Amino acid sequence: MQNLNLKIEKGKFIALLGANGVGKSTLIRTIANLQDPLAGQISLLQKNINSYKPKEFAQIVSIVLTDPIKASNLSVLDLVKMGRYPFTNWTGKLNIKDIEKVEEAIELCNISYLQDANISEISDGQLQKTMIARALSQDGQLMLLDEPTVHLDANNRYTTLELLRNLVNQTQKTILISTHQVETAIGIADEIWLARCGENIISGSPKSLKESGEIEKEFPYIHKLNYH
Numbered sequence: 001m002q003n004l005n006l007k008i009e010k011g012k013f014i015a016l017l018g019a020n021g022v023g024k025s026t027l028i029r030t031i032a033n034l035q036d037p038l039a040g041q042i043s044l045l046q047k048n049i050n051s052y053k054p055k056e057f058a059q060i061v062s063i064v065l066t067d068p069i070k071a072s073n074l075s076v077l078d079l080v081k082m083g084r085y086p087f088t089n090w091t092g093k094l095n096i097k098d099i100e101k102v103e104e105a106i107e108l109c110n111i112s113y114l115q116d117a118n119i120s121e122i123s124d125g126q127l128q129k130t131m132i133a134r135a136l137s138q139d140g141q142l143m144l145l146d147e148p149t150v151h152l153d154a155n156n157r158y159t160t161l162e163l164l165r166n167l168v169n170q171t172q173k174t175i176l177i178s179t180h181q182v183e184t185a186i187g188i189a190d191e192i193w194l195a196r197c198g199e200n201i202i203s204g205s206p207k208s209l210k211e212s213g214e215i216e217k218e219f220p221y222i223h224k225l226n227y228h
Helices: 024-031 054-058 076-087 096-108 124-137 154-171 182-188 206-211 214-218
Strands: 013-017 061-064 142-146 174-178 191-194 202-204
Touching: 013 024, 013 154, 013 182, 024 142, 024 174, 054 061, 054 076, 061 124, 076 096, 076 124, 096 124, 096 154, 124 142, 124 154, 154 174, 154 182, 182 206, 191 206, 191 214, 202 206, 206 214
Parallel strands: 013 174, 013 191, 061 142, 142 174
Antiparallel strands: 191 202
8 A cells, every 4th residue: 555645534434445464454553543654644633643642542533453352350341441541530430421431332332231241251242342332432533443353253243344334323433444354344334445555545435446346356256246
């Protein structure tokens, strides 16, 4: 990827697609302000992301990475509560609004029945929903997810992407994911970012990229699907 000039609009579900090694995770981590851009700059709400303080940035952007959770002695509820950290003081105590955001995230992610379970005792699919709920509880405007289905079975891969689609519809937040679930992503995303080695990213609706032949050029096995 090179010469990137991309815009993320509010209330969109965007899927970043491309072959292994093309730089999808690097781009997600750069937008998340976890590493510096190789060139140029990234603006968030008309402000360079490097000028934000960490807590200030975390109040706007939340992220779900593929890194394993090191602490296993937490309940689902405890993990989701951690999403409110950017809004708490040094005591870490949650106020009424914080609790409301946590409860709302748990309900939207359909894990209310799990909230007292230890995260070491739930399935991979349930854990990923919990991680999404934690990010959702931050109540920022943008959620970034790097390969959110990479460790999941076929059923959970679909239900996870379907959950993210529903969250965009229900909350009007913007969600950007990188994924190898090409067929599902182009069937439910509002916008596709198509990453190619040594070339610019092509962005557009699944329908427009289908009609231009760009999707089939990058993924020749893609055939008849319903596009937006």
